[in-house]
Amino acid sequence: MTTxxxxxxxxxxxxxxxxxxxERGTFFKLRVLDDQQAPVCTYDGKRVINLASNNYLGLCNHPKLEEAAIAATKKYGVGSGAVRTIAGTMHIHMELEEKIAAFKGVEACVVFQSGFAANAGTVSSILGKEDFILSDELNHASIIDGARLSKAKIKVFRHKDIAHAEQLLQEVQNEPxxxxxxxDGVFSMDGDIGPVDKLADLCEKYGAIMMVDDAHASGVLGRNGRGSVDHFHATDKVDVQVGTLSKAIGALGGYVCGSRDLIDYLYHRARPFLFSTSHPPSVAATCIAAFDILENEPDRIQRLWDNTAYFKQQLTDAGFDVGGNTTPKSETPITPIIIGDGRRTMDFSRALFDAGVMATGIAFPTVPEGxxxxxxxxxxxxxxxQIDQALETFRSVARKTGLLQS
Known part of the structure; x- marks a missing residue:
């Protein structure tokens, strides 16, 4: 009935x-998860192999994280009751920030409600209209929005193009x-790794602030998952590190790491921090437990990379375009299968789901047309x-839909 x-x-x-x-064939409806986030789970009542989740290390339902969440809820309740700057900072929030700072090898850390809020809130608060932002053309939307909110002058350099980044730095070096x-440390659509070390060297040369969004590198790259900055041994050259608690860490939130002054400034000026209620204590406890697992179970990261290498090679051998032709080459557990046309991509995704594999189609405007x-x-x-079964489904559906020759 029409209302x-x-x-x-x-x-x-x-x-x-x-x-x-x-009309374009790119309209979608949300898939609804009926049980736990896992390698095989149930969406919309259908059992599928899940290749769409950011749950890199399987921590979303790790027993130690569940136990930590339950214990914190019993001890502290289900909510904090306020924003951090009024009455909502609990001891467990400070414990988490200290845990992350020690893990990253920096002075201090502040936790935000999401990685998006961490990026947008940081960029928009530490710069103003008289400043300049130099941003990779494929940086995450939260960086783009934060740059716009700062009102700084934005210069975009070609993807991972060091020479172009230096050219732009030279152009603005004498400007007030x-x-x-x-x-980005890892680019979320193509799965390639940003040249953090070379860009950090440029920032050293020209006196620029260096910032890295390590959302998809957290728990994946570096020693025990410390991220791309650690991967490139660039901790001392990167002024602002952003990470997420929502992907490999298995819970919810984002964080910013750096100097004590940076974090104290964000406490005072980052609007998402100032105007959002702090995390439930169960979430903070869960994240603390997750960092313990990163330190004590490095075999999880090794399994992740072993599975990734096998999956990529099998897709390549089958004839799929997994990047490197018209798009950057994937270097991480994010493996795109490039199709080009939006409608054809979404149709292929739906056919995969019907055949038992959850693999999300992504089209314009999230990625460029074509x-x-x-x-x-x-x-x-x-x-x-499970991987072999998913691969066979990819091959079978691709042959049926004409994406691969029989």
Whole structure:
């Protein structure tokens, strides 16, 4: 039955845009998870091999994390009751920040409600309209939004192009204002690794602030998952490290690491921190337990990389484009299967789901027109049998839909 509100014309422009998505074949409905986030789980009542989750190390349902969450809930309750700067800072929040700072080898850390809030809140608070931001053209949307909110002048350098980044630094080096260079540690759509070491050297040369978003590198690259900055031995050259607690860590949130002054400044000026209620104590306890596991179970990261290498090679051998032709080459557990056309990509994703594999189609505007892809993410907890079954499904569905020749 049509409601009275649905007939109102004020939001008709949204309906028109949704109709356009349907016409393009890129409209989607949310898949609903019926059980735990796992290598094999149930979405919309269907049992599928899950290749769409950011649960790199299988920590979303690790017993030690579950126990930590339950114990913290019993001790501290389910919520903090306030923002951090008023009455919502609990001892467990400070313990988590100290844990992350020690893990990363820096002076201090502040935890945000999400990785998006960490990026956007940091960039927008430490710069102003007289400053300059130099950003890789494929940086995450949260970096782009933070740059816009800062009102700083934005210069975009070609993806991983060191020479172009230096050219832009040279152009602005004599301009008044601070200069901030930002890159992703791992780029979320193509799975390639940012040249953190070389960009950090440029920042040293030109006196720019160096910032790295390590969301998809946290728990994946570096010693025990310390991230791309550690991977490149660049901790002393990177001024601002952003990470996530929502992917390999298995819970929720984001964080910023750096000097004590940086973190104290963000306590005072980062708007998402100032105006958002702090994490439930169960989430903070879960994250603390996750960092303990990173330190004590390095075999999880090794399994992740072993599974990734096998999966990539098998896809390549089957004839799929997993990057490196018209897109950057994947170097991490994020493995895109490039198809190009948006409609064809979404149709392939739906066919895979019907055949028992959850692998998300991603099209414009998340990626440029003509570069739509199925984005897959491997985890440490997928078994070889599950991977082989998923690979056979990819091959079979691709042959049926004409993406691969029989």
């Amino acid at each position: 009275a509100a649905a007939k109102r014309p004020q939001l008709a422009h949204l309906t028109a845009q949704l109709d356009d998505l349907r 204002g601070r200069k901030l260079l930002i890159t 570069k739509a892809r199925i984005r897959t993410i491997m985890t440490s907890e997928h078994t070889r049998e």
